[in-house]
Amino acid sequence: MSTRVLIVGTGLIGASIGLALRSLGERFDGEVLGWDPHVQESATALASGALHRVLPNIEDVFERDVADIYVLAAPVLPILDWMERLAPVLGPHQLVTDAGSTKRTICDAAARLYNGAGKASFLAGHPMAGKEAGGAALADAELFHGATWLFTPPIPASPLALQWQAWVEDFGANVREIDATRHDELCAWVSHLPQMLSTALAALLEDTFPGDAVAEVQAVGGRALRETTRLGSSPYSMWRDIALTNTEPIAATLLALEQRLQHLRENLRTPELREEFRTANRFRAQQPRP
């Protein structure tokens, strides 16, 4: 019997999941359904081949047995809302999984609403992939190839959960399990801090060089400027939920970086600057080539 996958939120991540599933050929013989609050997004995903069909109304998502696997691909607060609303209409033969950027609040909600007797299973996931702009138009069947896809325990033992993890591996993703609290702390360092830094730098430059002055900045700036401000394009809509659901770890990394910048500033003319460069060189030397 073929598996019906319903993607709730067919933006960049959701539509890329649809494309990746459908590119699996005979390893995926199911049907991909989609719904998005923006009709244009689901229409784009449908036109690109990410979906077999679009559910026209939000009520259709709650229709009994409309799908076997529900993939919540949205910012964290809407994911939490969908988890609350879907739990009462789903049963133990169904699986909900997600692509949310923070995992502690989602795993807390899952412990309350899913994975118990008579309840649907919930598999918390986080594909570490994306682009600085969103939307179904940028979706890519190869988005997850070579990317890390994290799952946070408890991993339900249901056949659908096993099936989903197998498909994710078929996407070419590197699957890892990580505790939800550790996930949120680690992501604060490797994802949320770089984002906040890039936003702060781009906002600071925008305010420091108002009007036409910014053209001179951008003429003089090269790759260093482009790369360190690239994430400044990221939309607030997604990052609001990350900041709200991972506030303390993000604040801790920001404070540590502020102190490190101050240390570097106070040592621009001392041998300590050499130590900072050497320590940074060591970090980079251990980084795998992309």
Next chain:
Amino acid sequence: MSTRVLIVGTGLIGASIGLALRSLGERFDGEVLGWDPHVQESATALASGALHRVLPNIEDVFERDVADIYVLAAPVLPILDWMERLAPVLGPHQLVTDAGSTKRTICDAAARLYNGAGKASFLAGHPMAGKEAGGAALADAELFHGATWLFTPPIPASPLALQWQAWVEDFGANVREIDATRHDELCAWVSHLPQMLSTALAALLEDTFPGDAVAEVQAVGGRALRETTRLGSSPYSMWRDIALTNTEPIAATLLALEQRLQHLRENLRTPELREEFRTANRFRAQQPRP
């Protein structure tokens, strides 16, 4: 009569200049000589075709009329040293130009040592191009294509200075004139601050995740981590001189960024975070596509 160009420092920038000159075909009918304190660097530059020949000894650089144009492609402090040592042995029919990363100290030295009656001309320049690693082995005839190449007044009126600027345009660079003090302030924002930021972040991560823990960081981290720490590979040897000759502007930008990060940290749960993202989005929206 063909022009002899002597490149002093045949690393990434120097060797790329040699390759770019020699790729000009009949627009450059001169000879490219080179010298580097590291014999391996000049040998690599020679083997790659960046140079017609290598000067074997440092004394050869000071030999009377060994070249018409001297290109100083080194960190700032060695450039200042070469300026001092070359001035007494050069005459008004010769030109010295440079590729130094900061311009105020170099222009101060030029005003004292060059561009006067009976003296050689000095044209202060700065190609805004590079890679996070140096060396002649990475040299590229196309390195300056599409990059900005800044010259800081006074621009000498000598025929060789005009010739040099014409060749730089032939490299495909966008030539701009900019006052030396303005140059150093602007470069503090678009180049030195991104560098210090990337170094501080990479060093902080190295110290926070010692030993094997860094492998988990790098498995979880994606493009955001790679891009914001990429410049952490940069060598101290070059940046020491930038920090020493542009201390106050760099310190001012670091302090401004520290304060901006603090502001963002204190507003992770307020609507002010939205304003920061929107301001950053505006900066990025004005940035030309690479």
